[in-house]
Amino acid sequence: MTKRNRPDVLVVGAGFAGSVCAREFAEKGFKVLVLEQRQHIGGNMFDGTDRNDLMIHWYGPHIFHTNNQTVFNWLDRFTDWRPYEHRVLGRIKGEEVPIPFNFTSIDTLFPSKTAQRLKKRLIQAFPNKERITVSELTGHQDEELAELGDFIFENVFVHYTAKQWGIPVEQVDSAVINRVPVLLSYDDRYFQDELQFMPKNGYTELFKQILSHENIVCRLGVSADAALRLEAEGRILFEGEVFEGPVIYTGAPDQLLNYHFGRLEYRSLDLSFETIKKTQFQKAAVVNYPNEEKFTRITEFKQLTGQVKEGVTAILKEYPSAYTGKDKLEPYYPIETAANRKQYEAYRNKLMTWENLYLCGRLAQYRYFNMDEVIEYALQLSAAIMKLDSVSFVANG
Ligand code: FAD
Ligand code: UDP
Numbered sequence: 001m002t003k004r005n006r007p008d009v010l011v012v013g014a015g016f017a018g019s020v021c022a023r024e025f026a027e028k029g030f031k032v033l034v035l036e037q038r039q040h041i042g043g044n045m046f047d048g049t050d051r052n053d054l055m056i057h058w059y060g061p062h063i064f065h066t067n068n069q070t071v072f073n074w075l076d077r078f079t080d081w082r083p084y085e086h087r088v089l090g091r092i093k094g095e096e097v098p099i100p101f102n103f104t105s106i107d108t109l110f111p112s113k114t115a116q117r118l119k120k121r122l123i124q125a126f127p128n129k130e131r132i133t134v135s136e137l138t139g140h141q142d143e144e145l146a147e148l149g150d151f152i153f154e155n156v157f158v159h160y161t162a163k164q165w166g167i168p169v170e171q172v173d174s175a176v177i178n179r180v181p182v183l184l185s186y187d188d189r190y191f192q193d194e195l196q197f198m199p200k201n202g203y204t205e206l207f208k209q210i211l212s213h214e215n216i217v218c219r220l221g222v223s224a225d226a227a228l229r230l231e232a233e234g235r236i237l238f239e240g241e242v243f244e245g246p247v248i249y250t251g252a253p254d255q256l257l258n259y260h261f262g263r264l265e266y267r268s269l270d271l272s273f274e275t276i277k278k279t280q281f282q283k284a285a286v287v288n289y290p291n292e293e294k295f296t297r298i299t300e301f302k303q304l305t306g307q308v309k310e311g312v313t314a315i316l317k318e319y320p321s322a323y324t325g326k327d328k329l330e331p332y333y334p335i336e337t338a339a340n341r342k343q344y345e346a347y348r349n350k351l352m353t354w355e356n357l358y359l360c361g362r363l364a365q366y367r368y369f370n371m372d373e374v375i376e377y378a379l380q381l382s383a384a385i386m387k388l389d390s391v392s393f394v395a396n397g
Pocket of ligand 2: 156161180288
């Protein structure tokens, strides 16, 4: 953009957080410039085809699921959908059983009489519930249910969690583990949300549609570090000139402040893609390996995307890893311990000195958000900024 044509709003990052905000402002007539440090839009939802023409999610498997009708309606304007219910198996004691652990998992892993008794006791102990947390079982007064809880905890959660987060399960926030319930039925879906879909033509196409607006310009391969400067007086310089419009930042806060309070901890993944000369590799789109292997799960993309192709399939193994910022790995997961949240708050409080700067998204808010939560927040944030009611909103964010 030339000097004459300066944007009204700057957005850093072209994932859901940035793209949703960009579209909202653009539709209200504001000129938006999106700066994205990668060479593509879509953030971690970026997908595309490999050399065998197989559709791949390049930053790990992404399934859209939500109970939020507003979020769904917003996205629905930009894509057609393929109905898709995600199912996951877990390799436990040599068997592949549904995860979340359900009645089929019990039937498969326990002798038939024990399984009958366990299911009956579960229904009696939790008469009005379809899903419980594993800790509701481990702490249960019925000894046999407590033992079942210990079995599930040990075989599904303990080792997977240690691999995924690089710390013992006791140190991981229980909300993280409770994302995966125990189901008191034969329901074998990974998510129980009412709305579960995949964008028919993929996520990248969906992002193209969101960002395709006459008021949006997107610059790829540009990092905020190079284009923006936060000055001590609370001013933001964009390409050397004061920028007074809203700046929506969706990257990692520590990067923006040159690691002033130390590096924020994020967990990364080493993603290992393989081509297999078979029509189908495994029994479900995702198979979890909670125990022996170094990777946590294998995704077979054709089962996720619905693509039909004979004789060849693409898989992904996820090896969790520390994020150091020094190799090619990406910061995928905020590690939400109390100490890390405190460090994050220091960054957030400092960044609030710049009154026209707003943090939005999984990295910027340091929250283990799903896509729908990011979209919901981005919609609320852009509406609040446009109403100039932003100060109290951001303080609660
Ligand atoms: P991102 O997608 O990370 O986008 C941030 C963008 O900002 C990136 O493109 C980045 O390059 C850019 N950026 C960062 N810093 C700068 C800078 N300084 N300058 C310029 N650009 C910058 N959610 C679900 O709902 N369902 C799922 O099945 C699901 N599966 C997941 C699987 C994996 C392996 C992972 C890691 C996450 C998964 N998620 C899933 C969560 C989902 O990926 C996040 O909710 C989503 O990525 C958040 O969007 P965002 O825009 O906040 O962040
Ligand atoms: N988890 C586990 N075993 C499993 C699946 C999940 O221990 O088989 C735990 C693990 O700690 C993981 C968390 O539950 O980080 C959340 O799982 P989810 O599938 O939501 O993780 P994501 O898809 O976000 O990586």
